[in-house]
Amino acid sequence: MTVAFGHPHRHFRRTDSTNERAKDLTLGGAPGGLVVTADEQTAGRGRRGNEWFAPAGSCLLYSALLRPFSAEATGLLPLAVPVAVCEAAESVAPVRCRVKWPNDVWVDERKVAGVLVEARPDEGWAVIGVGLNVAVPREDFPPELRETADSLLPTEAEGGLPPGGAPGVRSALAALNESLGRWVAAGDDEVLPAFRARDALSGRRVAWEGGEGTASEIDERGHLVVEKPDGERVALGAGEVHLAVGD
Numbered sequence: 741m742t743v744a745f746g747h748p749h750r751h752f753r754r755t756d757s758t759n760e761r762a763k764d765l766t767l768g769g770a771p772g773g774l775v776v777t778a779d780e781q782t783a784g785r786g787r788r789g790n791e792w793f794a795p796a797g798s799c800l801l802y803s804a805l806l807r808p809f810s811a812e813a814t815g816l817l818p819l820a821v822p823v824a825v826c827e828a829a830e831s832v833a834p835v836r837c838r839v840k841w842p843n844d845v846w847v848d849e850r851k852v853a854g855v856l857v858e859a860r861p862d863e864g865w866a867v868i869g870v871g872l873n874v875a876v877p878r879e880d881f882p883p884e885l886r887e888t889a890d891s892l893l894p895t896e897a898e899g900g901l902p903p904g905g906a907p908g909v910r911s912a913l914a915a916l917n918e919s920l921g922r923w924v925a926a927g928d929d930e931v932l933p934a935f936r937a938r939d940a941l942s943g944r945r946v947a948w949e950g951g952e953g954t955a956s957e958i959d960e961r962g963h964l965v966v967e968k969p970d971g972e973r974v975a976l977g978a979g980e981v982h983l984a985v986g987d
């Protein structure tokens with residue numbers, strides 16, 4: 741079974757945040773499958789209250805409404821979404837994506853996509869926000885992101901797409917509607933192995949507000965299990981920690 745994302749589809753040339761628009765439409769009665777996209781966001785939001793940077797026209801700025809939604813039925817949604825983003829990215833560009841738990845999508849250790857799921861299980865819906873850098877010239881990233889962010893396709897200056905990368909963004913949209921539809925409907929027994937196969941942290945040193953250790957595995961609940969220097973194993977929940985990654 742799959743969920744058909746992309747019907748209806750609302751596109752904004754410029755809006756504050758596609759997640760905000762999707763939530764408004766949700767509260768107004770929009771059906772599951774709704775997708776909201778924008779060329780540009782004036783108040784794009786990332787996880788943990790961060791701002792999401794995306795130059796106009798060269799990123800896929802995407803929010804999809806999953807309805808009906810129940811937390812029990814889709815407990816691994818935050819892991820299923822980045823798997824879907826990886827597959828979509830790999831279908832439009834010659835890249836191999838991995839996931840920095842819980843849901844940053846990396847190519848060669850640089851972040852190309854982020855995921856912001858805003859769920860209201862009590863109201864039966866979740867908005868799945870994805871920001872995917874498709875064709876962003878490196879110099880267009882702010883200095884603080886230039887060493888850690890990247891995009892999928894070479895830009896015109898690099899022998900690739902024309903300015904804006906619109907064809908790449910359109911291809912990425914179609915690919916994400918398809919892969920997200922499959923992965924949100926997948927069972928935990930499919931999501932966990934797919935995520936683990938793309939886990940960028942396994943064996944790496946990580947630090948969080950409460951300690952540091954070596955990332956070991958993703959457990960059945962989707963938590964990151966870390967082994968501390970004293971041998972204690974702790975399971976970190978996605979909402980609880982901010983991770984710094986070492987070697």
Ligand code: BTN
Nearest residue numbers: 757759785786787854855869871
């Ligand atoms: C992260 O911090 O990594 C998550 C970033 C999510 C950004 C996307 S862009 C489309 C959608 N609208 C938003 O305001 N945020 C998400």
